[in-house]
Amino acid sequence: MEVDFLLIGQGLAGSILSYRLIKAGFKVCLVDDGSPASSSKVAAGLYNPVTGRKMVKTWQADILFDEIEAFYRELETVLNQNFLHPTGIYRPFISYEEQNEWLSKSADSQYDRYIGKIVREPGFPGVSDPFGGLLLKSSGYLDIKKMLESYRSWLLKRGSLIQGRFSEAQLTEDASGNWQFQIIRAPKLIFCNGIGVKDNSFFNWVPFTPVKGEILTVRQAFKSHEIINRGVFRIDLGNGIGKVGSTYNNREIDLEPTASGKREILDKLRQLVPIEVSSIIDHQVGIRPAMRDRRPVMGRHPKKENVFLFGGLGAKGVSLAPYFSKEMTEYLISGKEPQKEVNINRFFKYI
Template structure:
């Protein structure tokens, strides 16, 4: 639907192949296939190697109803869709003023504020007490001569960007958050890719890093500020934002518009005792 309204293409529907590491895992997935809640995502289970280019001696599972989102293209599409309603400038909290009808920022007024600013929330006076646990991740774009019609996911993900070019990742580290791309992470990704794909890696086209706004209990932050009226947060999705945000944005919308409750496990009220 968002592709239609924005006139962009950013969602690639693609099956995922996940090689088994053992006979035990193979049997476990056989059992999963009888569970309708899991079986609905299983295209086929293989009990022997299907691809000479892969290390899958025990076979693997081919998953359906899957794919990947080109986030940059998605954000550009949404920016185009919202047009002048989207103010593309750095937010300076010092210019935020409380007024009779809510809040004023420069020439704009609003009844409510919803902070969706990732790790920027660590610097805001309203939510800097929340226990974020930033996680650094690194990814590579590599050339490799193996072009199956699926994503490989086993230790690392391998997503095709164009013929012979793949995005591979990702790492997770709670250290060195201010350091850019590292040799350690590059070597880790290459090693894990080699563990699953036999084909030699060609040139490394790019090496990128990012910091995920993860949380200590690995659950998002949703809800209202404990004392300030009209101040809310929608944040803390870590590495799962693409899959979790659509679900929780609906929860948040129903909370803001219809006062429907937020699940206790993601409501920031779980941390009010620490303020």
């Protein structure tokens, strides 16, 4: 079968980029083994315009957040599913100084689209917020697992997915520069399989810094229409169930849930929402495909003109993928180079 692009990996990066290419009129095929341990399937899927311990506007928020809801709503329509959940995020202040800082920022027009409300005194029952907090808008979460599963079914109906593990040993290049994998032949090959690129000869020099993250699903007598986020996030799933996370471990890169990870999450949850957790329903682990500089990576192989990489979305993948998949698509179609902060050429020194 002849296609225009062969993509390796059907996580968030591969799925969204392939949809962009299909929408642009190209034939694509993806190769993916459907691993349930994929970081995309485990991730909570938050999109949050103000992040980190210092509560700063996320990198390139203004261009990223122009794309997020419109893109996922379009995909919901195509797939006839509902997986996007626009939801306010409440971030308690840790001091009056922080409260005053955000009162000042609320007068700045660049924050208009993100600040829903400044809460100046304890205002959320069940939440530890003695100094009040910041209620964000233009935020929420994506049910990534549901999105990926429904998109997978859509690809299968189109005949655009090979279900199985990619092996470079099965990949060949003919005299015309076309790539052959099983029954698929394509002139261009794109790796979108996260840290899996470390196992191939094309991009094993790219300095991915994988990060292990653990997430709990808990039963707790607490209800909130907002995502509560400080130290950990808590997404209310209804019926007294919440998803809470996550840990950040760049030392032990495995898929084993740990007692220390569970303890860390529960301790931080207790500080944020001091209501007893009656039971733990699930304990999941994922390996985030993060980069050393915490920026995505995209572009062409330095020596193979028909081989590309798109990935490194890390913990902010839901926010990053819609915009940067568009930038990557423009590059693949017209040759317009990705911006320098995400361009793969920043890592050529590692070859």
